[in-house]
Amino acid sequence: MKTTVRRDVLTLPVAPTGPENPLPPLRPPGDPHTPDERAKNGLPRDMARQVGYEPLRSLLPVRLLDGYGRKRTDTPLGTLVIENGRLRATVLPGYGGRVHSLLHKPTGRELLYRNPVLQPAGFALNGAWFSGGIEWNIGATGHTTLSCAPVHAARVTAPDGGEMLRLWEWERLRDLPFQVDLWLPEDSDFLHVGVRIRNPHEKPAPVYWWSNMAVPEERRVLAPADEAWRFAHPGGLRRVPVPVSDGADRTYPPRSEYSADYFFDVPDGARRWIAALDEDGHGLVQTSTDLPRGRKLFVWGTGSGGRRWQEWLTEPGTGGYAEIQSGLARTQLEHVRLDAGTEFSWLESYGPLSARADLVHGDWADACAETRARLADALPGEAVDAAYVAWLARADTEPGEVLAVGSGWGALEVLRAEYKLPGTPFDESTLGTEQAPWLELLRSGAFPEPCEVAPPGPTLVSRNWRDMLETAPARPLTEYHLGVAQWHEGDRAQAVRSWERGLERALSRWPLLRCLAVADAVEGHLERAADRYAEAFDDLCQERRDDGAAWTAATAALGREAISGLLAADRPEAARAVWDRLHETTRAEGRFRLVEAQIRYAEGDIAAVRAVFDEGFEAADLREGAEPLGDLWAAATGGEEIPARYDFRLRP
Template identity: 80%
Template sequence: MKTTVRRDVLTLPAAAPGPENPLPPLLPLRNVHTLDERAKEGLPRDMARQLGYAPLSSPLPTRVRDAYGRERTDTAVDVIVVENDKLRATVLPGYGGRVHSLLHKPTGRELLYRNPVLQPAAFALNGAWTSGGIEWNIGATGHTTLSCAPVHAARVPAPDGGEMLRLWEWERLRDVPFQVDLWLPEDSDFLHVGVRVRNPHEKPVPVYWWSNVAVPDDRRVLVPADEAWHFGYTGTLRKVPVPVYDGADRTYPRNSEYPADQFYDVPDGARRWMAALDDAGHGLVQTSTDLPRGRKLFVWGTGAGGRRWQEWLTEPGTGGYAEIQSGLARTQLEHVRLDAEAEFSWLESYGPLSASADRVHGEWAGARDEVAARLADALPREAVDAAYEAWLPSADTEPGETLATGSGWGALEVLRAGHKVPGTPFAESTLGPDQAPWLELLHTGAVPEPRKVVPPGPTLVAPHWRDMLETAPARPLAEYHLGVAQWHAGDRAQAVRSWERGLELAPSRWPLLRCLAVADRAEGNTERAADRYAEAFDDLCQERRDDGPVWTVATAALGREAITALLAAHRTEAARAVWDRLHEATRAEGRFRLLEAQLLYAEGDMEGVRAVFDSGFEAADLREGAETLGELWTAATGEPVPERYDFRMRPAEG
């Protein structure tokens, strides 16, 4: 059969990602991938430089997705299928363009770990993320903010005259457009993926890219390297030998007890590839042109916390998985400079590989050589380079039939600056309500005041939008947005002044009070933060117009922050008063059951804390590396943490 690109529908048990949190994320959600400064000593110079280059200060301008739950229902999910005689790739355009499945048709083997459910969890830079398949991580250290967001998709003529699937979006953390072209030549066993990241601006931008491939964890992971940089959840980066260190062969994911990253030190000039092969020597191989120098293995480990996380992301009985990844830098703690009006482009290839099982599972040098030889037979290095050269002229080809639609943010940027981005059109038809106020600011120089009482919309924080906000009429909503943009730029004192100016005339005070409360907490002013949070929540409760989804989400988000701040100030009665004013359905959610247990603990009611745990709850947006559940259980009961509440990702201290 000729290669085809078609739309289809796949029914999966899914928990919806939920509405966006209306409170601007002024601070990062987590810091589990930060590196102790002392650990940077002795690192290669370019690595040390890139480790300190443009770290993310918050997920702005994106909003947090944390209102999802754990209840899954059979859901019809739009997919795009790219297929020939040998492979069938199933893509989820509504989930960042993730490749959900890569099936080798002659053998019937699924080459990826295919998650049987869609269950959001708090791993993305802005919250909701799902596991499995191949995801395209762009932006900054961590999982992309597009994990549970739609991207644009369309048919494009392939280099060989067939069809190709193009995915593209405007990445908002770094303000750059990117594209992913999935090309499956006729009769080919390999899916080619052309990737391009462009910087349309007059200044350099930091870029981050890791293609993340989930594979079953009963494989051996092979890569052309004898050393790796090991990063655990204790904030250290150290060089280790491959395959054996600390008494175990770590190329087998199940030989590690705790979650960890291994960033392989592939020698310069060596072919870039990585494979995960089973007991019989069968599995997946990924290779690329030379630009993506990084190769990584992530393991969950066999400890209680790692097993619990895997159950959390899928469902019991579906088997564990590991991640093999390919990126632009040696490690995921680095960002790479992309010069003004320049681009990065490369080609990746994914396909089946079969090798001698005895050699694959034998001594390391022989295993590596065997896989390299079989890869050379199946897809020579020269063939990958030739496919890249063949794809490059197609990268600018204008898409044909639209298969899926992403956001309107790219269209807004193209309108603002007149960017020329051939091959990735951002049509004005994609502009929507979120972009409307910014379109008016662009055309009139003023931020429109809302026509009805609603929570503020998203804030744009890039320098060009901040400049426009600074010259806009100083009305309350403009001051609110300006303060958020100034805060993001690092000018916290000026942000506070903008919010305070807006507060003087604002008919809706709670958004400004909440921002000021965050600023107080960041400065260590716990008492004033508590005062402002209490005032903000009271103002919201008086202002909200109904119990519809918009106000329910806003009340839940602000109430949660207010209770946490009030507990930090040891004001339990005030925290209880906020709790009592939350919607009953909100208080029944798992994440608020955890908050209730924390409130009961602060009130000294240990029996009440235990009763909450004994009733069973699941805090859906529990964050990677979080130890809150176990710490609270131990503090309240003095007993070992039950398995269902054990999410530890590192050894116990001491």
């Protein structure tokens, strides 16, 4: 059959992601993938330079997505399917363009780990993420903020004259447009994926990219390397031999007890590839042109915490998975410089591979040689290079039929700077209510005050938007947004002055008070931060107009943050007062049952803490590497063994 691109519908048990958290994320992200200073010693010079290059100061202008729960209902999801006679790829345009499934039709084999549910968990940089398939990670170290966000999609003419699926969006952490073209030549066993990241600005930009493939964990993972950089919680990075290190063959995911990343040190000049093959020698292989030098294996580990995370991300009875990845840098701790007015582009290829099982599961050198040979038979390196050249010639082709629509932020940036981005149109028709006040600022020079009382919308923080805010009339909402942009830039004293000026005339005081409370807490002024948190929450409760999604999300977010600030100042009575004013449905959420237990502990009511645990709860937005459940359990019980349902530890 000829290659086709079509719409379809997939029904899965889905836990909704919920509304965005309206509080701007002013604190730097807590990143479990940051190496400690000792680990940086002895790194190769280029790696050391890129590990320290432009780390995130904050998640701004992106907002947190942390209001999801654990209740799943069958939900129809719009999909895009690209298919020929041999492969069928199913894409979720509403979830970052994730490839949910890659089916090899002649054998009926699913080449990926296909999660039977869509359960958000706290792994993306901004919160909600889910496991399975192939995801496109762009932005900064971690899972992309687009994990649960829509992207633009359209039908495009492929290099061979058939159909190709184009995905594109504006990545907001680094302010860069990118595209992902899925091309499946007629009768091919390999899905080609052309990737392009452009820097339209007048200064260099840090770039991060890792293509992340989930595969069943009962595989051997192979890559052309005899050494790897191993990274594990909390912050350890060291070079280890491949395949055996610390007494076990780590290329088999079930042979690791604890969570770890293995970044294969692929030699210069070697063909770039990684494969995950089962006991019979069958499985998935990924290869690429030379630009993406990194290849990685991630394992959850067989310890109780790793098993709990695996269960947490799917449903009982589902097999475990590992991740194999391909990235621009040698490790995910690095960011790569992209000069002004230039681009990165490359081609990846995904498909089935079959090799002799006795060799695949034997000596490492023989296993790699066999895999390399079978890959050369199935898809020679020259064919990948030729496909890249053919695709790149079509990368600027304007899309045809629009199949899905992403955000309006790219359209706003194109309007502001008049960027020319052939192949990835950011049309004005995609502008929405969130972009409207910024469009008004762009056109009139003034940021509009709201027509009705509501939580503030998102803030733009790049230098160009900050300059416009600084010259706009100094109204309270303008001062609020200006302060957020100044804070992101690192000008904290000026940010505080802007928020204080806004507070003098603001009718809606709680957004400014909350920002000032964060500033106080960061500077160690815990008592003043607590006062401002309490005042901010009181003002919000008086101002909120209804129990709709926006106000409920604001009350939950500010209430949770205020309780944390009040407990940090050793004021459990005030924290209890905030708790009592939360919505009843909010207090019943698992993440707030944990907050309740924390308040009880601060009050000294250890029996009540134990009762919360015994009743059972699920704190839906637990973060990777965070251990609040284990810490609170240990403190409340004197060190009793934590129950399995609360054990999310990823280290010994």
